[in-house]
Amino acid sequence: AQGPLYLGLDFGTSGARAAVIDEEGRVVQDVKKGYGEGAAADWIGSWHRVLFELIGSVDPQIRAGVAAVAFDGTSATALLVDPRDPAHGVLAPAKLYNEAQNKEVAAAAKAMAPPAHTATAPTSTLCKLLTWWNEVDTDPAATHWRRHAAERGLSSPGPSTSASSVGSRGSTPSSGPAPLLLHQADWLAALLHEDVGRGTSDWNNALKLGFDPGSEAYPDWLARQPFAELLPARVVAPGTPVARVSAAVAARTGLPGDCLVCAGTTDSIAAFVAAGVTEAGQAVTSLGSTLAVKLLSTTRLDDAAYGIYSHRLGDVWLVGGASNSGGAVLRRFFSDEQLKQLTPRLRPEAPTRLGYYPLPAPGERFPVADPELQPRMEPRPADDAVFLQGLLEGIADIEAAAYRRLADMGASPLKEVLTAGGGAANPKWTEIRQQQLGVPVRAAEQGEACYGAALLARQGARQARAAKAAASTAVVAN
Ligand code: ADP
Incomplete structure (x- = not known):
């Protein structure tokens, strides 16, 4: 049954x-x-x-x-x-x-x-x-x-x-x-x-x-x-x-x-809903070709200069912004297979301090609004693992700056970050990001938009059942 x-x-x-x-x-x-x-x-x-x-x-x-x-x-x-x-x-x-x-x-x-x-x-x-x-x-x-x-x-x-x-x-x-x-x-x-x-x-x-x-x-x-x-x-x-x-x-x-x-x-938004976050302060970072952050907030933020705007979900706001950095930069240098092979050699406990700002091309929107911003990915160390770590640290810096910027603008304080997209599978990157973000970071169990849509269908059915129950209670009470 x-x-x-x-x-x-x-x-x-x-x-x-x-x-x-x-x-x-x-x-x-x-x-x-x-x-x-x-x-x-x-x-x-x-x-x-x-x-x-x-x-x-x-x-x-x-x-x-x-x-x-x-x-x-x-x-x-x-x-x-x-x-x-x-x-x-x-x-x-x-x-x-x-x-x-x-x-x-x-x-x-x-x-x-x-x-x-x-x-x-x-x-x-x-x-x-x-x-x-x-x-x-x-x-x-x-x-x-x-x-x-x-x-x-x-x-x-x-x-x-x-x-x-x-x-x-x-x-x-x-x-x-x-x-x-x-x-x-x-x-x-x-x-x-x-x-x-x-x-x-x-x-x-x-x-x-x-x-x-x-x-x-x-x-x-x-x-x-x-x-x-x-x-x-x-x-x-x-x-x-x-x-x-x-x-x-x-x-x-x-x-x-x-x-x-x-x-x-x-x-x-369906992909965000799929991650299952419901409380203000919970966020989902999408580490795909680009780096997108979405934070549940009790306050609504809109700032066109940074490309930030808010969607409404129930009684909270889903504040989102996107950087031009992300996995597309990694792919310029490494295949997914190479990323997998290099990852065990990364040492999150020993930061490279290379100070990169990885971008696929000049220009950034968020957390820095500067159409002329130049990528910083030099000098390149001889060891590819160190280079990769520098890139991942740089992207993690951008992610942390993005959430700090949202907080400065008045969003709910960050409590937890779930990760979706190709970068979510990298445990060393998760460690690096957790150090930068200062809150728990874990992979989202579900990241498929269709799963988020199914959760909305469930929510609708529950709402209809509750309305029906309330109506029959009202009939009984009368
Ligand atoms: P999109 O759907 O936006 O194209 P995906 O969510 O499929 O992106 O993620 C692909 C990205 O994930 C690629 O840009 C790739 O560089 C990155 N990626 C893949 N494997 C890893 C890994 N092991 N560590 C870090 N990044 C990875």
Whole structure:
């Protein structure tokens, strides 16, 4: 006999991955699928196909026990859809997380948002929406989403005279509803519940759209824009139950009819959630190609100069920053195999004092904001093990400086650091870092985004059960 199970689905940059966990958080099954060659020609079709293939590759008995599902997607990946049929009514190719929009659009975003707002970055979801908004059918380079919208009977609001009228007002009257902007994770969830309404998103995905998770609303500067009717109307906490899977999807997939689809999050936050930290002062350092730090804090910090911003998770803030240093520098000098061979010769108890600041190229963002900062990785000692130790010490210095900077800015004091990414496997580096950081450092047991999404699904199911129990208690009390 198995208890309820929870399915987390991660749609990353190169493929999708699913984890099913039980009530205790044990992984019951883990499956993955690449998007395949040619996916780039039709991302939407690939995601759609891979979603049902992934669910289909979960053991049927396990599938039948899934009480809740949640998704994570790449941050700022956006779609424009017909809200009445989001599966087939995608109006234009998806705009991917890393697609920078043009200067005029970024300038228009800057003109409407507060200075240095994260939604003003050229890759932000807001800029993607503005690009769509300003596309007109007379522009031959445009994707003609307005024509698709008109064919489907959707209203086609927005500037309809000139492509240069960035941010201008005006709308074309029409009978149908307006098109709807969804994030990748919102859209995938909608494929399962098929109950879109005017759209549901989550605090994390909606941050780069301009949503304010502090007041839990779109700020005035955004809500008064003429394109505001395209925004998802409901933006909820990650893990909030949204709707049950549709009857058609339950029949097609073998998921139970009462399986809940819960609000999701972004891929990097899902990876953080996977580590299982819950208290202010707990942090996760990701030692992948770059060095990223994320700290749970009771206070919210935002500082564009350092590229620091805060996501909301429950009642705490997830403050994040990223250095340009990290594993990519190590890879310039050593293969992963060489790293493994040299590591036993490292002597954390005997610091090299080489004073390196390892960077793959000049320029740093955090903890030092200096676009001209030069890498310091010389002199190179004859012994590779000493050189490697110097590099690892240098990166550990940067990590420690990053957490000190967050504390100086008012974040909750650091209590514990969990480690994710390729560098987490290096025990000597962990020792070096522990000396620098002055708090316990250990590897995160789970670092996969799909596991974090599964934890959100579990949280949503628990929330729904608690609400049901409260409702039946109220009935009894009456
Ligand atoms: P990403 O997903 O960001 O590319 P990963 O989390 O896969 O990165 O981590 C890869 C990085 O980990 C590489 O840049 C590599 O230099 C580093 N790495 C791999 N093995 C070790 C090791 N034993 N010690 C330190 N760093 C390592």
